[in-house]
Amino acid sequence: MSQILMVEDDLEITALLEQYLPRYGLNIMSVDSPLVALDKLSIEKYDLVLIDLGLPEMDGLELSKRIKSNYPNIPIIISTARHDVSDKVVAFDIGVDDYIAKPYDPRELVARIQSIIKRYDNISITNKEEIFSIDTTKMQISKKQVALNLTLAEYEIFSLFLNKKHQVVSREFIINSINAIKWDSSDRSIDVIVGRIRHKIGDNSKTPEYIKSIRGVGYKYIGD
Numbered sequence: 719m720s721q722i723l724m725v726e727d728d729l730e731i732t733a734l735l736e737q738y739l740p741r742y743g744l745n746i747m748s749v750d751s752p753l754v755a756l757d758k759l760s761i762e763k764y765d766l767v768l769i770d771l772g773l774p775e776m777d778g779l780e781l782s783k784r785i786k787s788n789y790p791n792i793p794i795i796i797s798t799a800r801h802d803v804s805d806k807v808v809a810f811d812i813g814v815d816d817y818i819a820k821p822y823d824p825r826e827l828v829a830r831i832q833s834i835i836k837r838y839d840n841i842s843i844t845n846k847e848e849i850f851s852i853d854t855t856k857m858q859i860s861k862k863q864v865a866l867n868l869t870l871a872e873y874e875i876f877s878l879f880l881n882k883k884h885q886v887v888s889r890e891f892i893i894n895s896i897n898a899i900k901w902d903s904s905d906r907s908i909d910v911i912v913g914r915i916r917h918k919i920g921d922n923s924k925t926p927e928y929i930k931s932i933r934g935v936g937y938k939y940i941g942d
Contacts, residue, residue, distance in 0.1 A: 720765040720835055724748045725755045725781065726797070727773060731820075738824045744831060752776040759789060760886045765835050768827075771798040771805060779808055786813040789884065793834045797827070849928075849941055850919075852877055861919055871898035872915050875908075879929060879939040888936040912937060 720743060726732050727750040739746045747764075749755050752775050755767070767785060771778035782794050796809050799820040806817050815834050818827060851860050857873055859866050859880070868876065874896045878887060889905045899907070912929065915921075921928045928941040 719743050719745045720831075721763065722746045722766050722768060722831065723755060723758055723762075723764040724768040725752060725773060725778070726750065726768070726770045728770065735824065735827075739828065739831075742828045742832070744828065750774070752778075752781040755781065756784065759785065759792070763883075763885065764792060765838075766793045766795065766831055768795050768797055768831075771796060771800050779805065779812065782809060782814050783812045791838070791884075793838055795827075795830060795834065797822070850876075850880055852880060866918055868915070868918060869898075871896065871911050872918070874898050875911055876915050876919075879937060883939050883941075886932050886935055886938045890936075892936065908936075 719740075722739065722744050724732065724735060724746055726735075726748060732748045732750075736746055736748060747758065747762075749758065750773075752773050755769075758764075759767075769778045769782055773781065778796060778798065782796065785792060785794060790813070793815040794813075795816040795818060796806075796814050797818050797820060798805070801819060809817055816830050818830060849862060851863070852858075853860070857870070859868060859873060859876055875892060878892065878895055889908045892908055893899060899911075913923070916923060916926075916929055919928060923929075923931065926940065928939060930938045930940045932938055
């Protein structure tokens with residue numbers, strides 16, 4: 719089921735789409751705050767974001783710009799009652815994938831969402847060249863088909879990063895998710911293990927290609 723993040727402050731539209739979209743294999747998470755939406759994107763994977771323009775805290779165009787800057791591979795559809803052509807021009811300049819005017823038939827929205835997700839999936843399949851691969855049966859990670867010599871803790875943490883690709887993973891989340899380390903492990907012990915992983919995969923903490931430190935929070939895998 720495709721995961722859709724909807725940023726919409728119209729409760730009637732939200733209620734309608736929350737009931738309608740799942741019928742077509744589209745699981746929808748709805749929020750009315752752009753800041754909450756950005757938080758959601760940092761920790762969860764979504765296949766598409768549906769954004770209203772008239773939002774509190776931040777205009778939908780500014781939110782779209784931030785999302786495309788940080789998550790260029792997540793498609794965006796603008797849904798709005800505003801009919802200013804300049805909004806549409808700015809939206810497409812930002813990189814928004816589609817623009818649908820309210821009111822609209824939900825069937826049209828479903829068709830547009832499915833079309834865009836399919837297009838992105840096809841691009842992903844065509845361009846996909848995995849650098850790292852995980853063999854869960856052997857508990858082994860390979861880089862360009864060459865097995866890495868990882869300890870159990872290193873394997874579990876790096877697997878977590880790869881499965882949460884382009885999402886921020888906090889040190890607390892690591893401690894709570896990894897069996898090979900104790901629940902009372904310190905932030906420093908996590909940093910030491912990540913340092914060993916970086917060394918084994920040929921990554922530089924100052925100019926990272928794969929694992930980026932998020933100051934005061936944790937880490938994010940930034941590779942393809």
